[in-house]
Amino acid sequence: MPLPEQSPLGKASAYADQYDPTLLCPLERAPKRAEIGIGAAGAPFVGADLWTAYELSWLNARGKPQVALAHITVPCETPCLIESKSFKLYLNSFNQTAFASAQDVQARLRADLGAAVWHGAPQPGTVGVRLIAPEQFDQQSVHELDGLDLDRLDIECHTYQPAPELLRAHHDEAPVSEVLTSRLLKSNCLVTGQPDWGSLRIAYSGAPIDQEGLLQYIVSFRQHQEFHEQCVERIFMDLWTRCRPTKLEVYARYTRRGGLDINPWRTSHPMQLPAHTRTARQ
Template sequence: MTALASSPLGKTSAYVERYDPSLLFPIPRQPKRDEIGIGATTPFTGADLWTAYELSWLNPRGKPQVALAHITVPCETTHIIESKSFKLYLNSFNQTVFESIEAVQQRLREDLSEAVWRGHSMRGSVGVRLVGPQAFGAELIQPLEGLSLDRLDVECTDYTPAPWHLSADPDQPPVAEVLVSDLLKSNCLVTGQPDWGSVRIAYTGAPIDQAGLLRYLVSFRQHHEFHEQCVERVFMDIWTRCRPTRLSVYARYTRRGGLDINPWRTSHPQQPPVNQRTARQ
């Protein structure tokens, strides 16, 4: 919490309308990873997929421009960006003149890359893709694909993370399954505001008890942690308790302040998911 004490989260903030990259507030990843039991070498790769729905600036003639931004932050970066500071930073574009959409894209890439590697050597840049109004029609809504755990009529009594619900049967033949749930909910680490999400778990290995997995996911309901940290906690609990040979965990959280955050972690190399919104986003 020490690093968060000086962040804008949970505080009254002035909305700056002139470009100001100093508004970005990076938070180190490692302290929460230490808490979860993740060392300097992680058992996963992946990324945090952000969508910014409220991006606007002025062209050289002073005419407002708008775009959606798809942003990919590799999970190997040393920091995440606190989401309210990200919103304030994007608002600082509102009355700022940029020569072109490409100039906006380059500015975002440079500023965000510096922030997520703050104080360390940069080992890769943040991915930024801007979608202009002419392409808004191609932004589709798609549910997470897989077998829904929510079909199960289970009794739930735990509302803080309860990994003891997780189990797999090593005496059964290995399976490859994709399981989804729309019942993920956690709370902001600082403000306590609810964070609503859907989660997709794909694994290969001994069959995981689906009822136990659903109870486990529901158990985040009163838990306070950022999106990225919740997904890494889910990954590690399944990885250590069910011991799959392959695992990926992908969550899509509903937007707040014009931003949604969608962390994805995988035990093996693969293409990242398409950053495509669900109906609730």
């Protein structure tokens, strides 16, 4: 299994013009999860990584190019995530390859991505793949994350590496259920250092979380280097352990890079997937 620095990230890459599933680079989730206290007993969350592919194209049987959007759902229980540049290279390998139908493309995506993210699992599962045809493009909506906007707060910020000590909950007050949002999440790629911009939604039940401290904590990721999925799991675990809510949901929508956006979602309790609706910055 390759390490992040052995992935295609930050390296010159030739673009394959014929379908090549070997371009996919799976990376193990376990090492980064161990850093945040998730061990053999498993994580206190379920969820998924919701991908959108905006640059999907192939040839039909007569050689005419076809285009579509794709929504990909990768369960967070998979032992691996997919390194995003390898995903881009893989999708580009469809460009000059003929497929009999969109259904064949969908089936190929589901098989290849499933094999990559479930690599090494004793009982491999599947991934969700939905293709959106051009006649459905007008139905794709843009909507900001619902909730109380933390960015309204006039705070001082001095810390730009994750600082969980900024998080505090008022356990002497009556429990609440609320949804809080911010557009100020920024982290950097673990390998290249390039900026990753995101919007964050936190829903919880329990002792009221101090909102100023929470916003300062979100801002503290500004110079942190970690993949999208890893940042969201770090945020979840910091809130879970320091604020001790009875229920917690953390959802981030990151702006796209290379025709892909990644939107990790983690929740302490089984629930319906969030709507796969992009924000204005996506």
